[in-house]
Amino acid sequence: MEHEDFDILKSSGKKVKFSLNKLQNSLRRSGADNKTVDQIIDTVRDELYQGISTKEIYNRAFALLKKQKSVFASKYKLKKAIYELGPTGFPFESFVGAILKYSGYQVNIGQIIFGKCVSHEVDVVAKKNSDYIIIECKFHSEEGRNCNVKIPLYIHSRYQDILHNFEDKKENQIIPNQGWVVTNTRFTKDAIQYGKCAGLYLLSWDYPKENGLKDRIDRLGLYPITVSTLLTNREKQFLLSRDIVLYKQLRGDMFYLDHLGISEKRKQKILHEVNMLCNE
Structure with a gap:
């Protein structure tokens, strides 16, 4: 056959x-x-x-x-590695924030912003020059679950409520000018259609084409700590709990590996993989 x-x-x-x-x-x-x-x-x-x-x-x-080579396997497991950031979704928010931070944005995670009707806990707030982005992250820890149209519908209404609260503000105050929805899975066709129509920016594993999450991660070398084939699950969870979400962060935070009791030989292997993966 x-x-x-x-x-x-x-x-x-x-x-x-x-x-x-x-x-x-x-x-x-x-x-x-x-x-x-x-x-x-x-x-x-x-x-x-x-x-x-x-x-x-x-x-x-x-x-x-x-x-053949651990670095090939690490890169290949990217999609699975993002699922492994779960189950709460908070490390995924930190991961999205870290990607924007390395792109020059000033980032805040889990910020309360007042709307006209109610206050909203916003997953990620990112600012750079004239950009003021309100980002909602939708993390799925199970494969095969996509974001349907209800997600951008709901997030758009929250975004509009926040915008309405800025209507009577001072002239020199920076006003949110972009609403994003970011997911580690995929959007349905209806969700994408609504996002385009409503003016929401949708970012998923493979959308927009050639500028989805996987493309940005590969391009910038911003791999999550969970891609590592050299760290154990226990070690990864320890690092995530210390807000180490990017593999390249280990370069500046080597004392965490010492704290975990990782041998010098193994530490050098890990650092070599970090450098191979993260465009160095």
Whole structure:
């Protein structure tokens, strides 16, 4: 049977045809060379069967990449690593804030802003020059859950309430001029259509095209701490609890690794991976 004829099971429960191109592209994004990609493709293709889950394909490809080079595996697991920021969603808000901070914004997390009708706890507030952005983050810790139109509808009404409270303010006061919705999953077509119509900026895993979360992270080298294949889950949770959400932050906060009792040899391996991943 040709590999194109295999049905695979997505995390949403939907069956789709296996795409060799999608697997090749995701492997290439990891930075692996063509020879490594071809070897992994051949191995995975030989192990396909009807109804195999995308999770099983991912796990196999990840294990093969990790054998070759840990930094390839770390880059490949980006999407899964963002899910691992959960379950509360707060580290995801900090992660979104950190991405904007490295883009030159002044950032506040969990700020109370008064609306005309009620006060609102805003996930992320970002300011730079004339930009004053109000950001709501919608984090899903389970794969296969998308953001439907109800999310931008609800957030747009909050944003409008905040704007109405600025109507009678002083002339020199900076007024919010952008409302964002950021999710680690995807938006439905209706959600995107509403966002465009209402003037909300929507940012998801792969939207806008070529400027989604995955593109920004790859471009800026701003990988979450959870991509690491060298740190244990316990160590990652400890670092997240100390507000270390970006892998590159470890460069300036090495004493956390000392606090965790990580050996000098292992520490050097971790730092090497950080430098390889984070555009240094």
